[in-house]
Every structure is written in structure tokens, then in C-alpha cells.
Amino acid sequence: MNLVMFGPPGSGKGTQAERIKRRFKLEHVSTGDLLRKAIESKTELGKRVEGILAAGELVSDEIVLELIDDVVGRVGSDETVAGWLLDGFPRTSGQAVGLDDIVAAAGQEIDAIVVLDVARDAILKRLAARGRTDDTPATVSNRLDVYEELTEPILKHYEGKVSIHRIDGDQQIEEVTEAIERLLK
Ligand code: B4P
Numbered sequence: 001m002n003l004v005m006f007g008p009p010g011s012g013k014g015t016q017a018e019r020i021k022r023r024f025k026l027e028h029v030s031t032g033d034l035l036r037k038a039i040e041s042k043t044e045l046g047k048r049v050e051g052i053l054a055a056g057e058l059v060s061d062e063i064v065l066e067l068i069d070d071v072v073g074r075v076g077s078d079e080t081v082a083g084w085l086l087d088g089f090p091r092t093s094g095q096a097v098g099l100d101d102i103v104a105a106a107g108q109e110i111d112a113i114v115v116l117d118v119a120r121d122a123i124l125k126r127l128a129a130r131g132r133t134d135d136t137p138a139t140v141s142n143r144l145d146v147y148e149e150l151t152e153p154i155l156k157h158y159e160g161k162v163s164i165h166r167i168d169g170d171q172q173i174e175e176v177t178e179a180i181e182r183l184l185k
Helices: 013-024 031-040 044-055 061-076 093-105 120-130 137-158 173-184
Strands: 003-006 027-030 084-087 112-117 163-168
Touching: 003 013, 013 027, 013 084, 013 112, 013 173, 027 031, 027 061, 031 044, 031 061, 031 084, 044 061, 044 137, 061 084, 061 093, 093 137, 112 137, 112 173, 120 137, 163 173
Parallel strands: 003 084, 003 112, 027 084, 112 163
Antiparallel strands: none
16 A cells, blocks of 8 residues: 655644554655755755755755655565555655656555645644754744645645545544544555
């Protein structure tokens, strides 16, 4: 089973992906985590993207597509996992089109998209409490604007092609997990 976890910054994509991957034996791929690791390890890639994450902007489609291409190919040939769970990707129409090509070339498909719905006010409160370096009020506000402008519209790309499931992400973490599990069973 191949899944995409979709939703605004701070909606709980990473939190839920950690839980769902264990339940369904999926390889969890978070482009945000991969980029943060590159920054921590001070790789060439990390140096290129550090300022972009700090500002709450998106890194280029080319960079993230390369990261995803590696993973989808590897997971397809790994019999110990049942599929992949993409978290925080795709985020632009270019990434969605690129993902279509990667998935088709690997002879795979996206089985479902899970959208976590959380209102802007609730997200601002959550991320103020978390305190990651890109969780300052100005950066969070920019990340939410970028989501509304570039990411939310790409759901249209999938309408009629992939099952899209909307979940209320403004519930207790366990309740959100149970709602996702129910729809995937
Ligand atoms: P991400 O790492 O994807 O970060 P996110 O959107 O903030 O996180 P998420 O929705 O996973 O929230 P989480 O579970 O952590 O992206 C970071 C940056 O990387 C982007 O701004 C961008 O610059 C770059 N990037 C990543 N992917 C990219 C791409 N494809 N293209 C270009 N650039 C890309 O939860 C947030 C908080 O809420 C946590 O503290 C959690 O404990 C709490 N929480 C979770 N669920 C809750 C619940 N139900 N109730 C209360 N609190 C909850």
C-alpha cells in the first residue's frame, strides 16, 4: 500500500506517519526530515537548503524529486516493507507531476491520499508550543501561506484518479490515528 499524508504545516503529518507506518509496515519518507538531517550533517545539500527552511519557503522541486526518486525505487524492491508513506511531499504541482512519472516508472501507484484538516488558529498555537527553529510566528505564518497558495491546490491534480480521504486533524493524536486506521482497513 502506497500512501501520501497531506495537510498544512503542523497538522500532524509527521506525528501520524510515525504511527501508521508501524501499523501497516510502510517505509516512512518525510522530505522535511531528510532536509533537516542534511542540514544537521552539514552536507552540501544541507548548506544549500538551510536558509530556505529557516524562512519557511519551499526548496526546489528538483532537489526533493531526487530524494523521492531514490526512495521509491529502493522500497519497490524491498520485500520487508509493504509500501511507502510520503509525508510532506508532494507540495507543488511540479512535484505532483514528477511523482506521477517516478511512480509509473517503478510500476507502482498511489493507493490513497490522507488529508489532515486543521484550522490556521489551532496550528499557530501548536507550533508555538513545539519551538523548532522554523516555528517562529513569522515563519509559521509564511509556511501556512505557501501551503494555501501552492500545496492545497494540487489536490485537484488527484481528483478522480486517487482516493482522497479528509480527516479532522484537530482531535487527540490517538483519535486521529484511529480514524486513519479505520479508513485504510
Ligand atoms: P515538514 O517537515 O513537512 O514540517 P511540518 O509541515 O511542519 O510538519 P507536520 O505536519 O509533519 O507536523 P508534526 O506532525 O510535526 O516541513 C518543514 C520544511 O521543510 C518546509 O517548511 C519546507 O521548507 C521544507 N520541505 C519539506 N518538504 C518539502 C517539499 N516537498 N518541497 C519543498 N520543501 C519542502 O506536528 C506538529 C506539532 O503538532 C508537533 O509538536 C506535534 O506534537 C503536534 N501535534 C501533532 N498532532 C497533534 C494533535 N492531534 N493535537 C495536538 N497537537 C498535535
